[in-house]
Amino acid sequence: MAKKIRVLVAKPGLDGHDRGARVIARALRDAGMEVVYTGLHQTAEQVVEAAIQEDVDVVGLSILSGAHMTLFPRVCELLKENGAEDIMVMGGGTIPDDDVAELKAKGWAREIFTPGATIETIVDWIHANVKTD
């Protein structure tokens, strides 16, 4: 049996909008993944620490505060500093198209899902792009 994909669903930054993060966390669990949810108001340091400790394959950042251009790069930098750049970073939230393009181009996020994305699309994307060893 293939190893289950392990996902950290994280809410970095100060905003409290956790509806999306919790719906996604539950959907990924229902899709057979092992899901850890950080809870709210996490610093980038706390997110990276949890990702390494929980030995996840992918980190999903949910950001609706407009701070995405600060938080995505910060999480990526810290993963690298800790030798954990093999953990894939993806995310979702209220993120304008231009910023999505920049985050992806600079390697700060492999994929970003914005309002209107279905659960199925996200699950399929993770299955197609996350390799477990």
Place this chain on the structure above:
Amino acid sequence: MVNDNMNDIKNAKEKWLEQRSPLKDRDFKYETVSALPVNDLYTPADIENFDYLKDLGYPGQYPYTRGVQANMYRGRLWTMRQFAGFATAGESNERYKFLLKNGQTGLSVAFDMPTIMGYDSDHPRSLGEVGRVGVAIDSLQDMETLFSGIPLDQISTSMTINAPASILWCMYIATAEKQGVSSDKLTGTIQNDILKEYIAQKSWIFPPEPSMRLITNIFEYACKHVPRWNTVSISGYHIREAGSTAVQELAFTLADGFAYVEAGMAAGLDVDEFAPRLSFFFNSHIDFFEEIAKYRAARRIWARRMKEKYGARNPKSWLCRFHTQTAGCSLTAQQPENNIIRTAYEALAAVLGGTQSLHTNSMDEVLALPTEKSVQIALRTQQIIAYESGAANVMDPLAGSYFVEALTNKMEEEAEKYFAEIDRRGGVLAAIDQNFFQQEIADAAYHFQRTVDKGARVVVGVNKFADPNEQIEIEILKIDPEIERKQVAKVQKLRQDRNNLLVRENLDKLRQIAQGTDNMIPYILECVRSYATEGEIIQTMREVFGEYKEKPIF
């Protein structure tokens, strides 16, 4: 009525059913957006025990189902209040002046996340968040700029602030002092509803007990010094946005309201001293009739409980006065112009439901903060309802509709079931601790998302009538990162320029008071007057009260 014999009506219905039943219906799920099933037709048989005087009465009269004022919108239209704030106090001040010039009648301040969470702009946790989702306010200095040129004795201001509400309120009072306006002339609202933060919005700082103390301190101070201020805006808006149903929004919000009433009474206040200043804030979602029924039920439930359970004698204590905002969560990023239409129906529901003030969302709010153009369309939507549609001519015009009355009753019944469940769990604080509300909302949100994903609920432009080649061409309001740097420099300069000895003294005094049981507001006001920053005042209290920690669930 000519034919009001219930048996005749029921017999006639049987005949109609013979005719109607063989007809094939569209394949569609006939339920509200909250998954509440609805019949295909309502008749007098659905409101058989309807008692006009007991269930509805007249506008401005108990139980206020038909509205809180005796002349409703013929006296004064609802307050058109667009929530706004971004970047720095200077930029927001310009937006407020723009809105006032365009006919807006009240201000509503949106704060940025660091201000909401009690961090100064130069705190490491504020990095990247300054001025993003609202205006950055660090000290009285910023508040003075925010209202520069806006006479505070002539405008009412609503501030969406909760955990640090006492501090921002004191800043507002102190700004008025500087304008020569005494606090008894101030009108407005602070949201100050910490219970819904634990339940849904999740912007908390302190644990529930000290948070409730701050709130009752505000009740008490307002009675004496700021008597026209709405001391709390008990909010269902965020509960709904977090994914609740209409019934949950109604029940959890009113349950929070009862909890504040009980806290005020437990603190030794007379219910009629503070209850008249409690106000509410509801969502207006896309299901037109369900929303109207929700507002009507809210007024009736509140009036009955306040009078019968809490023994309030002042009729003003019985009034469920509320602000409404159209549902952000009903808007779509796809074909954003469609959001103008959604918002218009939602706004109309709020008006037909008798709201006291209204915010209409802008079409681009799913994507970013709204531009001036989109805000103007949103405001014009309200003005068209008010001046062109005729909706404001007649009070509670849907009363007597078999459907609306049956749905209003249903809302009340379902809310009563939740009140009983909350009581069984030991009250609102206990139920929060048990994650009861959070789990109920998460379940509803998940169910809703699944229904949309399966296509069982149609969202136009998203899962039906979608345009796969759509290019969203809409101007996005960008916040210049330079704003954060400027705001950080400003607060750091303030700390050099002010009388730091006085600030230290005032903060120490506040710490002492926080450790005891006295009312903290006069001491917070002293801190604010000496230009102590929000972050410093919060940190002082945090050291005494500690921080709230949630058990994360999904």
